[in-house]
Amino acid sequence: MQSSTDMLLSQLNQTYELAKKLNENLNLSRIEICRTIAREIICSTQKAICTAMTSSAGEAELAFSNGGGLHVERLNNEFRDKEQKMSKRRKILANTTSQERVRTDPGAEVPPGDGHSWRKYGQKDILGAKHPRSYYRCTHRKSQGCSAMKQVQKSDENPLIFDITYLGTHTCFSLPQQTASTTLFHNPQQSLLDQQNSLFLHLDFQDNLEVKTEGSELENQDPTTSFSFSSTPINEMNPDSALFCSSSSVECGYEGILPSAFMSPTRYGSNLYPLCERHNKADSGLAEILSASGTDSSAIDLEFMLEHGEMDTEVTFDTSIFFN
DNA sequence: CATATTTGACCCGC
DNA sequence: GCGGGTCAAATATG
Numbered sequence: 553m554q555s556s557t558d559m560l561l562s563q564l565n566q567t568y569e570l571a572k573k574l575n576e577n578l579n580l581s582r583i584e585i586c587r588t589i590a591r592e593i594i595c596s597t598q599k600a601i602c603t604a605m606t607s608s609a610g611e612a613e614l615a616f617s618n619g620g621g622l623h624v625e626r627l628n629n630e631f632r633d634k635e636q637k638m639s640k641r642r643k644i645l646a647n648t649t650s651q652e653r654v655r656t657d658p659g660a661e662v663p664p665g666d667g668h669s670w671r672k673y674g675q676k677d678i679l680g681a682k683h684p685r686s687y688y689r690c691t692h693r694k695s696q697g698c699s700a701m702k703q704v705q706k707s708d709e710n711p712l713i714f715d716i717t718y719l720g721t722h723t724c725f726s727l728p729q730q731t732a733s734t735t736l737f738h739n740p741q742q743s744l745l746d747q748q749n750s751l752f753l754h755l756d757f758q759d760n761l762e763v764k765t766e767g768s769e770l771e772n773q774d775p776t777t778s779f780s781f782s783s784t785p786i787n788e789m790n791p792d793s794a795l796f797c798s799s800s801s802v803e804c805g806y807e808g809i810l811p812s813a814f815m816s817p818t819r820y821g822s823n824l825y826p827l828c829e830r831h832n833k834a835d836s837g838l839a840e841i842l843s844a845s846g847t848d849s850s851a852i853d854l855e856f857m858l859e860h861g862e863m864d865t866e867v868t869f870d871t872s873i874f875f876n
Numbered sequence: 877c878a879t880a881t882t883t884g885a886c887c888c889g890c
Numbered sequence: 891g892c893g894g895g896t897c898a899a900a901t902a903t904g
Contacts, residue, residue, distance in 0.1 A: 672881055674896060687895070691880090703895090 567597050652716045653707070663704055663714040668722060670702060682708045690724055698724035 574589040654663045670688035677684045683706035690698040700722040707713035 671879090673898095675882075676894065676896095679893065685894085 567593055649720075650718045652718070654714045654716055655710075655712055656714060658712060660712075663716060666716075668700070668724075678705065681705065683711075690722060692724035696724040698722055700724070 570589055570593045574593065577589060656663055669691040671691045671693070672686055672688050674687035675684050676687070685703055685705040688702045688704065690700040692698040699720040701719040703717040703719070705715050707715055
């Protein structure tokens with residue numbers, strides 16, 4: 553049987569080959585072929601991510617300091633068991649859940665802030681638990697349609713410990729001075745798991761489509777190959793790093809094809825815009841969004857966040873925020 | 877007055 | 891029917 557490392561290497565190699573193929577076709581402006589290849593790359597990368605996660609699944613705990621002396625523990629295995637028991641309704645959300653255990657100071661009735669603003673919308677006594685569970689939603693749910701939620705419950709064994717379950721991903725931008733990627737990766741709340749499972753594809757749209765290298769340790773070392781991937785194994789990745797799929801010189805014939813809402817620099821204060829999960833299906837992928845409407849010649853970065861576990865060949869992301 | 881929290885009622889899956 | 895999750899009116903807070 554193939555080891556997970558071999559499988560991972562094989563998948564990454566396949567992704568690399570696909571990326572090369574994409575580059576060739578981009579140069580020839582074969583848009584339809586590019587679309588198909590791009591989707592294959594996404595799928596292949598997701599598989600690699602999942603393989604990496606599976607191979608490191610034994611890491612039940614991943615502790616790190618949280619600035620204020622807090623101790624955060626990841627409980628991957630325990631949480632997987634919980635997820636299996638979840639109801640159908642809950643399972644829909646389970647695609648983007650993570651659990652943290654936060655130790656706080658004696659006497660504290662709420663866990664410390666996590667960088668996001670939350671609005672409590674319910675509290676419930678849980679059968680067999682000593683402490684009630686509190687339900688929170690992102691404050692920006694109304695204004696920005698952010699679907700992130702969390703559940704907070706004091707641990708039975710240790711009242712200094714809070715079990716926090718995060719449901720969904722933040723699509724809001726409460727820190728406009730930061731770019732989208734720094735908001736995500738410097739935010740202690742954003743779970744490490746989510747960070748490791750996020751694939752960011754940065755695209756620059758100028759007169760032509762340009763997929764830009766950013767943050768990757770591997771710049772284009774081979775001048776004939778425009779795509780490069782970080783060689784850092786996922787389970788060794790720094791929380792502040794991401795897996796970037798990138799290119800510095802891919803060109804094709806897209807011109808003036810972005811909705812004007814994409815271009816508004818005022819909304820997020822940067823060129824980075826989120827395309828997040830699960831609301832609208834973009835069945836024909838990137839090009840469908842690109843061909844929506846509008847003209848502009850300035851640069852823009854698009855981020856594609858691909859959540860862990862979504863192995864569909866379809867790419868799904870939320871475009872609704874652009875049309876508010 | 878706007879926003880956040882509390883809490884009983886309601887909904888839904890099992 | 892039970893238990894967990896959500897709603898929404900009442901209340902609190904700044």
